[in-house]
């Protein structure tokens with residue numbers, strides 16, 4: 423690489439680095455308030471309504487997620503799935519209703535950063551890994567407690583932090599890629615890395631929107647394995663259109679339609695539900 427190319431390379435990477443339009447999660451303070459889950463419920467969404475210019479996107483929505491539960495949310499386009507996640511993460515404020523983390527943390531009184539710090543991690547569809555850094559560095563940067571990019575490269579990790587990072591690397595099947603730059607990963611691997619980056623912050627609840635879009639079958643199987651392995655330790659809410667994938671991961675499925683819960687149960691139960699068949703499966 424010529425000197426000029428090197429400069430261009432650094433410049434491109436710098437732009438990638440600064441183009442992100444959200445606050446880096448590792449720059450936020452690492453304060454996880456104590457969450458009261460004595461009732462075994464981690465997330466309460468109750469009587470939530472949200473209209474956009476008169477259009478009722480969320481309509482009296484009630485949703486309860488238990489601790490350690492893996493829940494799939496399905497529903498036709500425009501059902502309100504993403505809006506629901508926007509409301510839980512504070513990106514959108516509902517017109518009415520309640521959203522609580524455990525029975526003691528009122529999420530509607532908090533902003534997006536505070537909600538993230540309270541232990542809710544969100545994965546968007548497009549991976550936002552930092553391509554010019556290695557897989558290891560991406561994970562290191564997202565670790566709770568590491569506050570600055572500079573700190574990451576100068577401070578020594580504790581043995582405990584290193585163990586955590588290695589266990590996440592193993593979980594996301596990227597151990598062999600640790601020293602490779604994230605930009606060289608496949609689409610599926612980038613998605614796993616991003617899930618790994620969220621896991622480094624020990625979230626109580628992970629919201630994952632359409633994780634397998636654009637993945638190969640093999641990548642989908644691995645993603646299903648990964649999400650299943652998170653259940654128990656974290657509550658995970660997955661929005662997904664791919665029914666085979668949903669069947670492969672979910673014990674419990676919620677069907678959203680016109681901003682409201684139409685049916686809830688096992689995949690077999692919801693698929694045989696007459697209204698679901700009518701409005702969602704087009705039967």
Ligand SMILES: Nc1ncnc2c1ncn2[C@@H]1O[C@H](COP(=O)(O)OP(=O)(O)OP(=O)(O)O)[C@@H](O)[C@H]1O
Pocket residue numbers: 474475479497498499500501502503504505506
């Ligand atoms: N900021 C907004 N302004 C206006 N309308 C919005 C806004 N956000 C969402 N909507 C509308 O609310 C409805 C629900 O959208 P949402 O994106 O939540 O659906 P979804 O279930 O995620 O759909 P998809 O499966 O296509 O991702 C849609 O009709 C959408 O056009």
Ligand SMILES: [Mg+2]
Pocket residue numbers: 503504505
């Ligand atoms: Mg959506």
